[in-house]
Amino acid sequence: MATFSFFASLLISIFLVHLCLYHGVESVDDQLISTHREALEIIIGGGGVNSPPAPPPEYEECPPPPPPPCPPSPSPSPPTPPPSLPPSPPPSPPPSPPTPPPSLPPSPPPLPPSPPPSPPPLPPSPPPLPPPKRKSPPRPPPKRKSRPPPTPPAPYPFESQRIELAYHVFQNFRPLITSDPKHIAKSWQGPHVCKYKGVVCAMHPTYKQKAVAGLDINGALFGGDNAKLPLDGFLDKLEDLAFFHANSNNFTGSVPKDVSKLKFFYELDLSNNKLIGGFPNEVLAATNLTFLDLRFNYFAGSVTPEVFKLDVDVLFLNNNNFNQKIPDNLGSSPAHYFTFANNKFTGPIPRSIGQACKTLYEVLFLGNKLTGCLPYEIGYLNQATVFDVSSNLLTGPIPHSFSCLAKIEYLNLASNRFYGPVPEQVCTLSNLGNFSLANNYFTEVGPECRKLMKKKLLDVRQNCILGEPNQKTKAQCNAFFSKPRKCPNEKEMTYVPCKRYLRSNEKKPEHQKQASAPLSYGSLVRHRL
Numbered sequence: 001m002a003t004f005s006f007f008a009s010l011l012i013s014i015f016l017v018h019l020c021l022y023h024g025v026e027s028v029d030d031q032l033i034s035t036h037r038e039a040l041e042i043i044i045g046g047g048g049v050n051s052p053p054a055p056p057p058e059y060e061e062c063p064p065p066p067p068p069p070c071p072p073s074p075s076p077s078p079p080t081p082p083p084s085l086p087p088s089p090p091p092s093p094p095p096s097p098p099t100p101p102p103s104l105p106p107s108p109p110p111l112p113p114s115p116p117p118s119p120p121p122l123p124p125s126p127p128p129l130p131p132p133k134r135k136s137p138p139r140p141p142p143k144r145k146s147r148p149p150p151t152p153p154a155p156y157p158f159e160s161q162r163i164e165l166a167y168h169v170f171q172n173f174r175p176l177i178t179s180d181p182k183h184i185a186k187s188w189q190g191p192h193v194c195k196y197k198g199v200v201c202a203m204h205p206t207y208k209q210k211a212v213a214g215l216d217i218n219g220a221l222f223g224g225d226n227a228k229l230p231l232d233g234f235l236d237k238l239e240d241l242a243f244f245h246a247n248s249n250n251f252t253g254s255v256p257k258d259v260s261k262l263k264f265f266y267e268l269d270l271s272n273n274k275l276i277g278g279f280p281n282e283v284l285a286a287t288n289l290t291f292l293d294l295r296f297n298y299f300a301g302s303v304t305p306e307v308f309k310l311d312v313d314v315l316f317l318n319n320n321n322f323n324q325k326i327p328d329n330l331g332s333s334p335a336h337y338f339t340f341a342n343n344k345f346t347g348p349i350p351r352s353i354g355q356a357c358k359t360l361y362e363v364l365f366l367g368n369k370l371t372g373c374l375p376y377e378i379g380y381l382n383q384a385t386v387f388d389v390s391s392n393l394l395t396g397p398i399p400h401s402f403s404c405l406a407k408i409e410y411l412n413l414a415s416n417r418f419y420g421p422v423p424e425q426v427c428t429l430s431n432l433g434n435f436s437l438a439n440n441y442f443t444e445v446g447p448e449c450r451k452l453m454k455k456k457l458l459d460v461r462q463n464c465i466l467g468e469p470n471q472k473t474k475a476q477c478n479a480f481f482s483k484p485r486k487c488p489n490e491k492e493m494t495y496v497p498c499k500r501y502l503r504s505n506e507k508k509p510e511h512q513k514q515a516s517a518p519l520s521y522g523s524l525v526r527h528r529l
């Protein structure tokens, strides 16, 4: 509970900061991002809260040169233009209030943002007196004997027909919840569905009447009988949903097929539940989805390449049991935030990652079983602020292209089998505020890197750097280097796909402070950010 509200308020503040920031930064180059993706941005808090104070000098675009870098897709989302939400005003609870902190347990839902001034729904203004709570909506008046004075039909108790539909879905689902420690489902009674805890109503753009546009049961800790609580028959039956936030419950089974039929559905958060099976391909058909959070479940096996065709901004897959290669088409995803962390992904980081150069802000690969050398194409990610491959089985030197990571703040290569000298140019990246190379086999650091070390922004503990304290033993280093080591892409390791280079007279950028906490690291915590 305490943590919940802590995170909630954190989110709110991020939300505010971001609002300001966003509009400041917007002009840069991402109208694409700004328009229909803004909503989403806000929820998550958006890229680099502490974004580029003084971006680097002369960078090329997502460059042109040799091997196919970022070219084939000048626009981040090639196939689908911007079809997703924009045209008709979505039922828009604007991007779901950043998990409205209050709406959950304590207060009755404060009827969040429902944006349009939402004039009263269709016809029947809600009757003053709610009918007595009964199982089913008050239908047949009790049968009396003859000549009933023609009982005036009970007034229609629902705000609209869409609400009535939702009412039945909630009533069918409620008995399945056998554990409701926060008394959320308990409030799901009676015809005033919009007042149920967690429910957000908004005007339905097509039917022009009130409808259930969102459900936020983050942290509700719902549990079911026999440890079973299916999403089927609930999530998929709330036809007007735009978002479903169900962090930290005990939903089981898989994602209902029919989520693809939810027309306005754009945010799905199923994090920290007990969902099993392979990647839920059901979500792939939900083409309006912009936010997909499956972290902290028991999904296993592979991730289908189709995932990277989803037009999402956020893809959180961390802390599951995915144990195959990351599909080669990774770079075709327009997502800003990727978390693959703490699975069992194998194989190399796909070279295509460079194609995400216009859109990728933060990516977490940490805690997997990735192997191979780093593709130089990573250097194309000139919008990235966070790149973390720590605790994998990666090897090779640091590609010189990393000196093109113009906005990078967090760069973590710790606990792998990297080796060789640390390229000086990487240490001159002006936004770099947290750079860890700890526990590898690096052998040399030059004066620029030593400056970073002095400021405690660069960690080189447990390497093979002569004369440095806290290094691996000679025996460990010798054993490692006694085997020949080579990357298949050896030549590319020195390729620098941008123009910023240390000309001898280049003004040395001044490093500022430590990096601020990047947002995606919040995803590594079970409970909602």
Ligand SMILES: *[C@@H]1O[C@H](CO)[C@@H](O)[C@H](O)[C@H]1NC(C)=O
Pocket: 179, 221, 222, 223, 224, 227, 248, 249, 250, 272
């Ligand atoms: C549901 O999950 C939470 C943790 O997310 C756990 O504390 C709780 O005991 C579970 N309840 C049931 C009934 O499984």
Ligand SMILES: *[C@@H]1O[C@H](CO)[C@@H](O)[C@H](O)[C@H]1NC(C)=O
Pocket: 084, 085, 087, 088, 090, 260, 261, 262, 263, 264, 285, 286, 287, 288
């Ligand atoms: C996506 O949203 C648009 C407009 O809001 C709608 O017309 C379309 O049917 C939706 N797509 C799906 C798969 O429901």
Ligand SMILES: *[C@@H]1O[C@H](CO)[C@@H](O)[C@H](O)[C@H]1NC(C)=O
Pocket: 433, 434, 435, 456, 457, 514, 515
């Ligand atoms: C860098 O980040 C790590 C966590 O990833 C943290 O433990 C460390 O203190 C940070 N270093 C600096 C200088 O901020």
